[in-house]
Amino acid sequence: MRRATEIDIALNARPDGMPLQRWLYGELRAAILDGRLAPGARLPATRDLATRHRVSRGTVLGVFAQLAAEGYLSGAVGRGSFVASELPDVRLESAPTAATATASTRAVRLASDTRASGDVASNAGIGLSARGRLLARSAFAVEGRSFPARAFRPSQPDLQSFPFALWARVAARRSRQSNRSMLADGEAQGYAPLREAIAAHVRVTRGISCSADHVAIVGSVQQVLDLSARLWLDPGDTVWMEDPGYPGARLLFEAAGARIAAVPVDTSGIDVAAGRQLAPHARLAYVTAGRQAPLGPALSLERRLALLDWAHAHRALVIEDDYDSEYRFEGRPLAALKSLDNAGHVIYCGTFSKLLFPALRIAYAVLPEHLVEPFVAALSLTSRHVPLDQQATLHAFIAEGHAGRHVRRMRELYGERADALREAARRHWTGLLALPPIVAGLDAPAFLPAGTDDALAARLAAEAGIETRPLSSYSVRRDAPAGLVLGFAGIGAQEIDAGARTLARVLQRMLYRT
Template sequence: MLSLPPRQSGTTLTQWLYEELRRAMLSGRLRRGASLPTTRALAAEYGISRRIVVEVFERLRDEGYLHARVGVGTRVSENLPEDSLAGPVSPSRPRRAINPLENLAQHAVHGWPVRPFRAFEPALSEFPVELWARLTSRCMRRAGGAILAGGDSAGLRALREAIAEYLGASRGVACSADDIIVTSGAQQGLDLLARVLLRPDDSVWVEDPAYPDAVEIFRLTGAKVVPVAVDAHGIDPKIGRARCPRPKAIYLTPAHQFPLGMSLRLDRRLELLQWTRKEQTVVIEDDYDSEFRFSGKPLPALKGLGASEHVFLVGTFSKCLFPSLRLGYIVAPQRWRDPLLRLRRQVERYPPGLPQLVLASFLAEGHFARHLRRMRELYAGRLALLRSEVGSRLGGLLQIPDVEAGLNTPAYLLGSMTSREAVERARRRELEVWPLERYALARKDLRGLLLGFAALSDRQIRKGVTELARALG
């Protein structure tokens, strides 16, 4: 039988069993591939409830430490989550040759252990890894030396054409391949725009609360960040003009405000476009997860509305496909294209060729549209379950607003508990939550948590809400 150290005073049976099994696997006392006793046998051996053993086994399976098969039983995984941090391989565990595509598949299924309520990760286990591998193999065979030799600083033309077609159909943006610059993710896109468009002491309107990495990029250029509080309908241009009447640029997330989730109301969109065009103020539209809108009509991008030649649209495939793809894009007005490409050539030359070629095929052959349809349905169900569970278990403590989009949602605290206290209590139960105040710039009225749902199974959502209720109750 499996020998485990005695439980320390103050440690629950569930936490003791989880930590000791995990420690045994990481230390090698439980070898990779080794069979574990049945839940019934382990419960009898230590005189604990079988329900506790089943719960711990399920958690370890969810986190990638165990796998179970009918007729085989439960075994230690051959690839533990901590392997991605491993240094030199010990002689007792020789390194085998790893196929990069196989490694991608392992990451998509296991990766870092996903715990409730991880906010920024899509459902990686649902990504069609085998299809992506076949496309990669086919693209490599057909491209040959051409894809190895170099690239265009604006990005592969086939990918830019596919992105332009997608944006025209789904976001109402009339653009061509010549308007698009492929970037190594949205973060690089924002960095290029900040360095080309802004000079020290230029003023930039930023929604409050906001995406902190974007705010930091603007500050690194020496620009003055002007927080403009959002309300239930997004940013209000009148409030912004009262605070700073002549900004050089405006940064916003109009499709799905980060992190509060509302959409910018149409009349404000039109007012903002008309005024910024007149004042020659550029608008940076971060379209970070607009693909995941679960109800109502699709909202056109600001860039898709009239008189938007001064609007830059920044998009990414990290949220809708997988983060390590590191591909995004800028739709730029033509007069800014050359300055952006000059800077691009100085800092990176061009984006990697093979991933662009595979993504172009993924888009052009309809796989992207099919994947998005599946994910919208999946995420809509997970958000509905999270809202239902929070309503039934945390009523009076937390309230999730009527937001129907994205990978995460705000949850507002209703009682007297501070966000900091709520986060500390939740993290003691190993829940991944962030306070809404983390994203505030000048506001002092935000009190709540950011909860992710996209990467969580139904069981994880239910268990996570149960743990959160215990933490906050």
């Protein structure tokens, strides 16, 4: 059966005096060689193309015949015409006019000038704004990451163990049960049943007194940080950052024009007393209270109370990023910092990207009541809402008990893998890497001998097929301890041991020049 036209080709206007057939041939050939029409792409039917561009069908047939004779098109009667899988040549540029040459030279010069000044520019020489230059320093890879994970990719849940078939069945059933209202705009704040489920979860597991009205659904914790910076920071305002601390937060706050107060951390978490000395009138503090990123300790009760006292005294906002607290292997579960917040100063953030799988791209914020309205309004302005079908599927997955069972299974599995990493460290890393106790999370820091270049160690490990992250990349103002962040949750015990042996060989060669 003949299919309707699948593409509508955009063609430049025909210059005055140029014959129709020459114009159409040139435009289609250029589209093929530019890659706008990819190998194997189906062209519109000749009748449809003639009607769309107001030329005779005979003209189109003549152009198609010429392109086919030259090897650009293939096809058969009844099947249509397709771009050839192998093209006969590369595009041969015609000599530019003087005006074109001048414009091209100017664009190259502008691009060169902006690159020399540290800017990122397109071929058109369009420079970035000052904020754009800061935003372009992303802490994240812009390309997707390989599957399955390799040792020792940080922040990576086990995707092989995720019940994908069950998720697919829930999604299919949820789709069949949906009505047309699910095709309309969703609430900017998020799908109400999912917000109810999240509120119930954090009330029980994190000790947070809240309702669904306090919960907002977002695409990521990064989005919470970005909106919070736009809503509650003016250029020049100061933000407390843990040092070392999460670079994704620091870069966003700097892009918003904030001054960063690098507050040291120790075995009790962020040093609130030091923060008060450095920047007593800061507008915002970003903390990873449950498990400090990247060093791991939880924020002590004494410092939690001190942090809340400071926020209350100075009318400051605290963002609590609780990125993987569900996976705790030792000790009692910790209540969130927000559970102690009686004055409405803490925004609590959680994510399903690490709890379930990264591609889900659903996270949430639990907001003080007086901050909900501006946050949701800003969410509506900047991104409208998270896709409704994914929210509905996630709600069903939670409501039917699948999410809870999966997390319990993974907590046990990740605990076994933490043990496997400890055993691998004992066998292979003596004198090379020191691994502290692992009590929670998807990854752990391991410390190199003092003075070691951990960025070099990470690069050499990558060349050997090992993924890791240097602790120095988390440094804000002070030098972080030399070390590597090692993910263990996404790989099995055998891969952990094999990766540990490979990493040991890399470090032996680096440290002892063997």
